Amino acid sequence: MSPDQILVNGRIHTLAPENSIVTALAVTRNAISAIGSDSEILQLASNNTHVINLQDRLVIPGMVDAHCHFDHFSRQVNNVDAGQSNKRKLIKILANQTKITPEEQWITGHGWDHNRWGEDVPTASDIDVVAPNHPVFLTGHSMHISWANSSAMTKAHINTSTPDPPGGIIGRDEHGNPNGIFYETASDLIVSVMPELSIHDVANNMLLAQEKLWKTGLTGLHDYDHQISFNALELLSENDTLGLRVVKNMPASLLDEVIATGYRTGSGDKWLRIGGIKVFMDGALGARTASMLEPYELDTNNYGIVVTEEDELLSIANKANTNGLAMTVHAIGDRANREVLNVYENLRQDEMERGDPPSKLRHRIEHVQLLHPNDYLRLASSQIIASMQPIHATADMTLAEKYWGDRISGAYAWRTQIDAGAILAFGSDAPVESINPLWGIHAAVTRSNRTNNVGTIGWQTKQCLTVDEAVRAYTIGAAYAAYRENDLGTLTPGKLADLVVLDKDIYHCDPMDIHTTNVLGTMIDGTWKYRASDLY
Template sequence: MMTPRIERLLLNGRVRTLNARRPSVTALALSAGRIVAVSEDSEALRALVTSETVVDDLEGRAVLPGFVDAHLHWQGTTEGLFTVDLHDVPSRHECAERVAQFASNSPPGEWILGYGWSQDSWADGCFPSADDLDAATTDHPVFLKARSGHAAWVNSLALRLCGVDREMSDPPGGQILRKSDGTPSGVLLEWTAMGLISSRIPPISVETLATRMLKAQEYMLRLGLTGFHDFDWRDSFLALQILHERRELNLRVVKQVNAEYLESALDLGVRQGFGDEWIRIGNLKIFADGALGPRTASMIAPYDGEPGNFGIVVTDKEEILELVGKASAAGFASSVHAIGDRAVHDLLDVYEQVRRQEAVSGVVRSLRRHRIEHVQLIHPDDVSRLAELDVIASMQPIHATSDYPFADRYWGARCAWAYNPRLQLDRGVVVAFGSDSPVEHPSPLLGIHAAVTRQRRDGSPGPEGWYPAARLSVDEAVRGYTLGPAYAAGLEDRQGKLELGFWADLVVLDRDLYAVPPEEIPALQIVGTMVGGDWKYREF
């Protein structure tokens, strides 16, 4: 057998391959963007070196397959780098101060956009109002998205420009919060209500968005990410294609298809998996319910302390069944946002019916890799149903540590079944991890730390973590950021391992993630990120 030409040789590494047959090696030989040889003996591969081979001595550094974020919002992540950052701001007053400072450097009439506020982190826990923002500026319309992404806070000028007044009814699947006299308060819940304002904000050009994405891409590469599954909208897809066209796309992207574009995709005859090694079409994306932050996640029993609040159904069960069934018949699996236990239950009912339809049509389950996005709360009676239906659990470990005070407050004892990938792993379910960025920080290391410790970086809520029975091993968490996303995308034959024929996508760390104390995981440094055999980020 002819030995392939070796373009690059990585030597003297501590390489964890995630391949059970050969779990660790010290050397990798690369050619044409793929791994063509592996060895436990670095010197043995030196014989393959030619005058054209680039040799990188890893000097004992730890190497893992590249991390893949299975759920983020790429346009939102990009835009977050160019708007008012309200993450972890401790009061509405300080949020307004940041808006005022931003507005002082913006021409009158220009929209002020921001992201990341959370009323649950404020002392009174109450929603803000337009009046709070009117104190910051009356010359700029303001639109601030909540950390959950399921609520928006606007000022009076924004309401007036968009015609949102006391006569306007709540849109289907959304809610306009109101004062006692019926006038809008300045907070809008869920996408349809938020869209009453956001649809009137002048968009930036797709070319500008593509250019801004370069900054976000550099940021992600420094975090050790080599790819992601994108849940944002059409402009995100267009901008990513522009980067690809310019040969500036350095991350591998699986682009989900939002429900409003399903008919267009079907008319074109596009099927899941269409694309190349940089951008490929993923699943159909649907919203079943809202989120915990604004208490709009759809619940079987009401929120603790709010006896009349069962959340919001964004897309009803019958419509989800129609969409998922139509998509499956046309070659698409589905990824459905479901956070509350009612939403998860209803979605599992849908998948059960669709699995029966697929069986009648002769479609094997591995060809329709359906997913539940988030699975933040599941009813005990439904815990085993993902395994029974071969449904992937797409989860975000850092949500657990960010949300636990609010989950305890509003879900109480139900939290034993909340944010719990252990329940699914123990039943053989494929779990794919992500960040939901910009809702949470996109660092996989922070996600792994949350999964392993169930603690925040400051050690809260205590040494055992929140519901410690849900903790994972480091290996389980790493697989959630590598093998899990690869399987979810149908790429398990080329992504997620460091093995012969797989993409040469890898991350180099300053220390061994498997060997450090769990509390030190956030302090680990990514010193190199390689995608397709090329260093896209390197600091050694």
């Protein structure tokens, strides 16, 4: 059978051990059927083969965001943009929003960051001035802190006598009255009384969002949102409109339901598969709720928040493990990471006694933002996937220095992990950070903010990766984490035709320019989901 498409005159990085760089490849139906030189591949063509001249452009395997919140990201089009440079600007935006929103209807938004403002946390009264008759709920940049006004707290029946929920804290003033700030699970007190979108609404948002993702070179993602996200993804898959390869990780609150349904990690089809069971061990750096072995600098009574105790995690993990479900655990602080590693080492011992190899259940730590030196080698030794987000380092570097001090030698330590032999799978944590994987590659290679200043010096540069290492974390590493290394991650014959064409050779351009790279084409399953006008 002759190829349906042939791409020639390119710089095609296959990421394979052999034929790592070729100039041409053939696509038959939905798979790569051949790679090689222009002359070798062109002789396979028939009159029906569509030949595309890449004009010496770079091609890499399709990139996968190994950690994002797809539902939350998709909802941003309907939310207030709370990521303003100061509180005054945000309050003005909220004031304008009340003029076009019926009273009693919720106003929601995401992205505020009091650290960026250089202020203490805001309060409900800041919003009450401009929105006394609208319930307002704004998630913070880290998604581990939220801000509500008095109307929202009234609807949630939150008052002085409301206790802090397990794993969360209600912010209070000096008299013990709730002040409108909610940490970790306390945010759920507000969320629980908010009107829910329908599954169809969520699915429609995702349809629009996936088009944006194609334009960034993403061909898949690993999702960490709640059950409605899974239901919407199932709907898209059933309607043959899901155009991304998705791994859906399930919250631990649904563990019994997942087991009863018969789901197992890795089950599913070529578009939608089940991932692991998600547990939160702690919070985040920005909210100073990450769980620490020693207190925060400048906040010496604060060790963060323990959302899940180590023995509770072990209980959940044992139950998941015996039912064929891998674990995927959020851990930011050094204490949180240590306790997850303790549990994973217990799991690995049990698996070994059963005769199960580590590749059967590919446990992950999400974020791995700070490790104690004694724990640097433990992910690799237990074959735990380090699911990390490069842009977190460049976004958090000032805060990390301020609140973690000398401990930053173990912060966002990709080089330490890759040299130890751990598998890296990179993502964005969107909408916390930009979902653009090229921005992530830039951050991984330079550990610098996006700037045109070629003299910029990165942060903790001993942890920088090469371009090839960063690309592999978005491709091969993400494929392994999804149990899909046999059909994704490299551009070799027999693998699915997921690839990206870039307007710049990121392997050879100035590393500081990587973030300016544009995607010219994104192919998924042999079909161009996005293609610039000059790529026909």
